[in-house]
Amino acid sequence: MAAKLLSGKEVSESMLAEVLKDANELKAKGITVKMAIMRVGEDPGSISYEKSIITRMGKSNIEVESVQFPIDVTEADFIAKLQSINEDKNIHSVLIFQPLPDQIDAEKIKYLLSPEKDPDALNPTNLGKLMIADERGFFPCTAEGVMEMFKFYNIDVKGKDVVVINNSNVLGKPLTIMLTNEFATVTMCHVFTKDTASYTKKADIVVTACGIYGLVKPDMLSEDCILIDVAMAQMKDENKEFVLNEEGKKIRTGDAHVDCLNKVAMITSATPGCGGGTGPITTALLAKHVIKACKMQNGLL
Ligand SMILES: NC(=O)C1=CN([C@@H]2O[C@H](COP(=O)(O)OP(=O)(O)OC[C@H]3O[C@@H](n4cnc5c(N)ncnc54)[C@H](OP(=O)(O)O)[C@@H]3O)[C@@H](O)[C@H]2O)C=CC1
Ligand SMILES: Nc1nc(=O)c2c([nH]1)NC[C@@H]1CN(c3ccc(C(=O)N[C@@H](CCC(=O)O)C(=O)O)cc3)C=[N+]21
Known part of the structure; x- marks a missing residue:
């Protein structure tokens, strides 16, 4: 059976109304x-x-x-x-x-x-605030976007086994902290992980962001798995050549092989037909953070 598609676009649109209302209220001031x-x-x-x-x-x-x-x-x-x-x-x-x-x-x-003008938490001061869950800080939009997706689709991460395949400062590390704050049990995988599949097979939720099409294959996942694929890449074949569509253009994908769609319970990925991935949520959160920065700088928060 095909997985339920989770749509980053749908999540982002639900955030737009509030952002617009805030921007208009500030304009009125x-x-x-x-x-x-x-x-x-x-x-x-x-x-x-x-x-x-x-x-x-x-x-x-x-x-x-x-x-x-x-x-x-x-x-x-x-x-x-x-x-x-x-x-x-x-x-x-x-x-x-x-x-x-x-x-x-x-x-x-x-x-x-x-740090007051840093909506994507590049400055280590903001990453430090994330460590102590200080809500006056800014957290990386890509990682927070994954948490927004869980919230929107009522996916409770408490007690779940989550595997994150990425250990960067914009995704893997901050997301691991956010998930732990919500009482998930998190494993972070990276290039030196001995056997990534041994972790993903047992996971309730897999979050991946490597930029390598086909890195995540159906045999690495359980049928109950929720797969959140944050990666944005272009599709390549076994010989590492770009795959082109009928118009001769490169094809946008995530890490998930297209057959994951017929294996897992829920999926979002930039891989064609898989819900589109989380990109639009990242942008919506950026807008939200810009509003927050503006309010704080004007003494309104
Ligand atoms: N949806 C969105 O809004 C956004 C999506 N992206 C996309 O997310 C992806 C990651 O971005 P970013 O974190 O900046 O990139 P990085 O290149 O910093 O991170 C890639 C990560 O993948 C890991 N990795 C690579 N190969 C393997 C492998 N074979 N097995 C296990 N782990 C592996 C790396 O491990 P190691 O550190 O050990 O090398 C690293 O942690 C990209 O595709 C990017 O385009 C980025 C920003 C926003
Ligand atoms: N400091 C920093 N932070 C980042 O978060 C960061 C960065 N640098 N450098 C580049 C990558 C890439 N990235 C994207 C996020 C969303 C979309 C996005 O919303 N894409 C639309 C499509 C947009 C289009 O193709 O026109 C979508 O997924 O539907 C794209 C790309 C953030 N990154």
Whole structure:
């Protein structure tokens, strides 16, 4: 039987109304909510996110200042712009797209971004607030988006065995903390995990974000499993060649092999026919965090 599809789009739309109402209430007080985005180079994931941000913020009455740099921008030029945004009282948040090129020291940048204007928790101050569940902090949107999906579909994680295949600062680590705060039992897998399938086979919930189509296969999952596939990749065949659709275009996928659809109980994935994945929730949460930053900076929270 085909799995129940979980739709990130549906979750994100349920959040839009509140964001728009808040933005309009701020406008009535004479405050225009505004964020900046900073992109270096032409990373396809960042360009896709940028498009999604511009559309979503437009619908939410949030202004966006889009700053783009060539791939060879100097660190000094990048920092000068970041500092002018930090000081600009009319800009409430700034998102710095990752990855940054090698000549820019990402570790240094994280500390320079004002924690009050950091909607995706790049600054370690916000990651620290996540550790102690301080709700005045900002938590990474991608990880929080997975929790929003559980909430929307009434999936109670308490006491569940959850496997997270990713250990990055934007997803695996923060999500593990959020899940633990809700009393799930969490296992994090990564490239040095000896036998990922031995964990996923027993899991009630599997969250994956590796960017490798087919990394998660039906024989790794139980029939009762809920599979949340956060990854965004392009489909490749066994020879690592891109698979193209009828129009000759690359096909968007997640990590889940398409046959997972007929194995598990519930699924969301960017793999075709699998519910679309969590991307739209990430963008909606970003909008929510920008509103929160604006309210806090204006003494309204
Ligand atoms: N839906 C959304 O809103 C968003 C989706 N994404 C997508 O999520 C994915 C991950 O992003 P991000 O965390 O930034 O990327 P990273 O490259 O930082 O993380 C990839 C993770 O996958 C793990 N991994 C890779 N190969 C394997 C393997 N064979 N077995 C087990 N684990 C493996 C890596 O482990 P290790 O650390 O040990 O190398 C790492 O933890 C990407 O596809 C990205 O496009 C990203 C942001 C937002
Ligand atoms: N600091 C930082 N934080 C990030 O969260 C981050 C990042 N850098 N760099 C790039 C990746 C990629 N990413 C996406 C999130 C949502 C969509 C999204 O909403 N996509 C739409 C489709 C948009 C389109 O294709 O036009 C969807 O899934 O339906 C896309 C991409 C966040 N990332």
